[in-house]
Amino acid sequence: MQGAWTPDQVRDAERSVFTSTPEPVVMRRAAFAVAVHGARLLAETAGAVAGRHVVLLVGAGGNGGDALWAGVEFRRRGAGVTALLLSPDKAHPAGSAALRRAGGVLVDAAGPGADTAGVGAAAAGALERADLVVDGIVGLSARGSLRPLAAELVSRVAAPVVAVDLPSGVDPITGAVDGPAVDADLTVTFGGRKPGHVLGTGSVRSGAVVVAGIGVAEHLPEPDLFVLDAADVGAGWPVPRPQDDKYSQGVVGVAAGSATYPGAAVLATGSAVQATSGMVRYAGSAADLVRSHWPEVVATGSITDAGRVQAWAVGPGIGTGASGREVLRHALESGRPVCADADSITLLAEDPTLWDARDPDAAVVLTPHAGEFQRLAGEVGADRVAAAREVARRFDVVLLLKGNTTVVAAPDGRVLVNPSVHAWPATAGSGDVLTGLIGALLAAGIDPWLACGYAAHAHALAAELAAFGPEAGDDPVGAPIGASALLRSVPAAIRALRAS
Ligand SMILES: NC(=O)C1=CN([C@@H]2O[C@H](COP(=O)(O)OP(=O)(O)OC[C@H]3O[C@@H](n4cnc5c(N)ncnc54)[C@H](OP(=O)(O)O)[C@@H]3O)[C@@H](O)[C@H]2O)[C@@H](O)CC1
Ligand SMILES: Nc1ncnc2c1ncn2[C@@H]1O[C@H](COP(=O)(O)OP(=O)(O)O)[C@@H](O)[C@H]1O
Numbered sequence: 001m002q003g004a005w006t007p008d009q010v011r012d013a014e015r016s017v018f019t020s021t022p023e024p025v026v027m028r029r030a031a032f033a034v035a036v037h038g039a040r041l042l043a044e045t046a047g048a049v050a051g052r053h054v055v056l057l058v059g060a061g062g063n064g065g066d067a068l069w070a071g072v073e074f075r076r077r078g079a080g081v082t083a084l085l086l087s088p089d090k091a092h093p094a095g096s097a098a099l100r101r102a103g104g105v106l107v108d109a110a111g112p113g114a115d116t117a118g119v120g121a122a123a124a125g126a127l128e129r130a131d132l133v134v135d136g137i138v139g140l141s142a143r144g145s146l147r148p149l150a151a152e153l154v155s156r157v158a159a160p161v162v163a164v165d166l167p168s169g170v171d172p173i174t175g176a177v178d179g180p181a182v183d184a185d186l187t188v189t190f191g192g193r194k195p196g197h198v199l200g201t202g203s204v205r206s207g208a209v210v211v212a213g214i215g216v217a218e219h220l221p222e223p224d225l226f227v228l229d230a231a232d233v234g235a236g237w238p239v240p241r242p243q244d245d246k247y248s249q250g251v252v253g254v255a256a257g258s259a260t261y262p263g264a265a266v267l268a269t270g271s272a273v274q275a276t277s278g279m280v281r282y283a284g285s286a287a288d289l290v291r292s293h294w295p296e297v298v299a300t301g302s303i304t305d306a307g308r309v310q311a312w313a314v315g316p317g318i319g320t321g322a323s324g325r326e327v328l329r330h331a332l333e334s335g336r337p338v339c340a341d342a343d344s345i346t347l348l349a350e351d352p353t354l355w356d357a358r359d360p361d362a363a364v365v366l367t368p369h370a371g372e373f374q375r376l377a378g379e380v381g382a383d384r385v386a387a388a389r390e391v392a393r394r395f396d397v398v399l400l401l402k403g404n405t406t407v408v409a410a411p412d413g414r415v416l417v418n419p420s421v422h423a424w425p426a427t428a429g430s431g432d433v434l435t436g437l438i439g440a441l442l443a444a445g446i447d448p449w450l451a452c453g454y455a456a457h458a459h460a461l462a463a464e465l466a467a468f469g470p471e472a473g474d475d476p477v478g479a480p481i482g483a484s485a486l487l488r489s490v491p492a493a494i495r496a497l498r499a500s
């Protein structure tokens, strides 16, 4: 499991480091890492480092300082270096002097000879001739969208980019991008990832993230966010042991679908069937259709005679009327963990007295998309992590907030995020598949917070495998999928996760 730390956590850790190691030494370590990884990228993309042209975008603070010192290292490796200073009077003094001594060229990005967009002639020419751009505009202390000159320079970058610490234009805390932002091939960060690397557009804009050790990691507290690796999910995924039978692996009950939405029942039970080897019961008006698709499911018409289960997955397609409410009430009263999705969330939002049915010792997982979240607790807002964390605490639930980045918050404040590289899961019925996965993992006894993280990871991978097809090559081109195709790829996703 990887962590991500907020800028405040990183600054505190840096302060601890500075009690024993001088600040300039720490900065030189950071800059060295940027140069080593940047040089590798340059060699790959331009065939060599010596004789190539590296352009540094240098902002007003420590991020620009890192870039300037990295420029010194590029000079040592024989590259030409031009530093474009966005705030010449604030550019890191020691870094500027060192780069000048090393034979680098430092120019004011805004002049002389500024064009109508405010970019100086030397800066514009340097960017056109760049083989590699080092983005040191802004890092941990970024606030708001990029200012006009920074935004203009960023929009002119055509060469490969190594970002220092964070791609400029990405919010370090939320990963949000509002306006132009660096699109990095590689981001070299220090001590640990930041939320901006794993959330929202930031996860895409960061490119490959390299975490360089500069002595800070040892001083970091518990991460603010966690990200599961494929190997974590594969290792934790429940599979039958020699002593197991169908009951010992957990029986999941699925209450989904209706005369209007029978497909939700087929999708949710189908994913539960394929998620684990335990048993799946179905309760609802789509019992015949479920049996015809999944003969292994024990299906009944009503939740009251469904039989014993270890967890319930309730909601997709059950409707928001009286019968849906009774189904949800029954599941909440069962004393078993419940994954409440879709109509269940709307029901809870419309009638908070339903919470009274809940057994306080049994976990409840809510899996809203942004619209369902709004019904329950108002607009999600830009800080999706803070929103999910607050609602998880308030309702004492594990809250899985759907979207391109899935956020899973536990009532104790722990947050897992699953950055999705692709948007292929954005298809109708895909959430029903996720509900079945979570239900099956809850029934298997997996910690609800992890169950959501495992399910989100496998779900995104299944969509990717379905979209690219088994024959996908090195540079695959995807095709749109429906939730049925996603569902069919669940076993392949689990296999791939277990193999990693
Ligand atoms: N601490 C250390 O020793 C170490 C730190 N390290 C490095 O330092 C970085 C943190 O440095 P930092 O704190 O100086 O701030 P940083 O992110 O460079 O921002 C600088 C300035 O940019 C400006 N600005 C803000 N928003 C803006 C916007 N939207 N668009 C344009 N400009 C904007 C604003 O300046 P202003 O113009 O407002 O005065 C702000 O003060 C960190 O990410 C890492 O790379 C490593 O070397 C390891 C050791
Ligand atoms: N842009 C996106 N990129 C990646 N995943 C997405 C995106 N949009 C939605 N998803 C995922 O697709 C699923 C959609 O669920 P949901 O909105 O409940 O759909 P439905 O109700 O049609 O089943 C969720 O797992 C969500 O995280």
Ligand SMILES: [K+]
Binding pocket: 063, 135, 136, 137, 138, 139, 163, 164, 165, 166, 167, 168
């Ligand atoms: K940067």
